[in-house]
Amino acid sequence: MWDVVVTNVKRVIAERLLQSKQTVSQYYLTVQCEVDTMLELHSNNNSKARDGEYKISVNDFVINAAAAALRKVPEGNAQWMGDKIRMYHAADISIAVQTEQGLITLIVKDADRKGLKERTSDVKELATKARENALASKEFMGSTFTISNLGMFGVSNLSAIVNPPQAAILVVGKSEQRVVPDESEPSGFGTKTFMNVLLSSEHRLVGGAVGAQWLSQVRSCLKDPVNIIM
Template sequence: MAIELKMPALSPTMEKGTLAKWLVAVGDEVKSGDIIAEIETDKATMEFEAIDEGRIASLAVAEGTDDVPVGTIIATMAEEGEKVAAGPVPEASKVMAEAEALVEELTPLPPATSEPVNVPVADPVPSPSNVAQADSQTANATPLARRIAGFKGLSLSSLQGSGPRGKIVKADLGLPSLLSPSPNIAPQMNVSQTMPIYDPPKGVPVENVKLTTMRKTIARRLSESKQTVPHFYLTVRCNLGPLLKLRSELNANLAPRGIKLSVNDFMIKALAKSLIEVPDANVQFGGDVLHRFSRADISMAVAIEGGLITPVIRDAGLLSLSAIAEQSKALAAKARDGKLDSGDYEGGTASISNLGMFGIDEMFPVINPPQALILGIGAGIEQPWKVEGEIALATIMSATASFDHRAIDGAIAAEFMAAFKTLIESPLLIVG
């Protein structure tokens, strides 16, 4: 019996994915645990492992196909002894017909209309709707297409079916797809619907690069964040001198263990401890409620090819600096290799984005929904500063936080920034 391989849900929020690449061909033998495809989600490109053994009988979705719904059959695998016949990859219409079949049982029947008033007529003539209903019973169409045609009064006799074996599917009726949001559900924000899209200037050499699923998601989520979340910003400037000195001393002691602390590790720990010290900043807007968290899970921004991802360091306030260093290094490596699991990047109570290593003086980051706070770190710059009562050169770093004003007020935000500045300038408090 053939084994159906379906588009997997590689994260709790995944609804669609892009089949980026097939790593097998029709006729290939597959064992449990073999990597058979690369699936591009809104977070990363992830590997799809086989859980059964057999031989690839067909590939139902071509590589590079965008927005394949979770649960759609993407390939079939024959068990031992079954005949494998190579064949072409079906057209997109067949893929969508299979997707429609998945949701057909979940599609409610159209609301019943009120009972019409019976008015006697001399010569009854079949109404178009009755003709359509009779026609829909005999047409080569899916049950869903028949129901819709009967309700809408459409005749199926003149339609050319695009589904399997020439069946008429819902897409052939010229109506919105079943996969479109229901009218009573607010659709996800589409960048093209919220801002004008302009053509490139004429006469200028240009290359059109297709957006990845990750880049589309980044564009949508950050546009949504700036348009729906009331941002406000606070900046503090901190003397990094004591922290850099302590870091150098600690790294000398940790070197035999193969551990090296980065400045960003101190920032993550200081952010987490500040959130614990000022719990009213460790919150999330929830409509009629305010979610206040009892631990600090820090999402750290990692630049990868094609976009940005934010793996999470859990309960960072209680971790040692060496533990944060090990976790941040491991998570960053997994992110760049596309090996993150959904548990590595789901959640987080606040985010940090550090561009100091690129020489950026100051940054104003965009909030990562649904969080209410993100901290942006700039470079340490040597400049005149008051040090022990005298003007001297010191390494000064700017830290700017973006706050969701629906959840955090200015006074709370100022208290949080003061706590962060104190920790940075007295780094022994970070270690303690």
């Protein structure tokens, strides 16, 4: 038997998670997103990347889609302040990253105003700082929205906990190929790749219909990301 010292980071995370479960009126919505075009763009871009260039990850496309959706459905980019709702012009998106010091969220500032490659560069640099325990407070505190991608660990679905006072958190599951009807194939069937994404929302900020609209925007952006990657 042994004891593990609770670090300040772990203590803060525990306090916020408990606060969220006790005080936030959370609900959950899930959609399946067709991602074949996104994965093709991902593969083509990285195959052409020169030495020293950052390669774009699937998570970068997810950040891209979430940022575009927050611009179109701004209710998701808000915070509950008790006696008022605070709306934000810029989408400062937190990305959950596991480090030796525990789970930490890195903030991509103005994510809705940057191109895909610029956001990719931001995430890579912040992740390096996080692993070196060299993040400034403004680089992991004060975001307006959170994304957690567990698909890389083989997870399909997760009901994540909203990070108060934010409106919502988006969870991304793994991509899976499925058989679907396809009249262009002799057999009448083909395969497409789908990714599960789940939105946990604060009902006082994001009602069910608004949450559905926001997820619809994400699904559209992931299915056809060409027009929003610049």
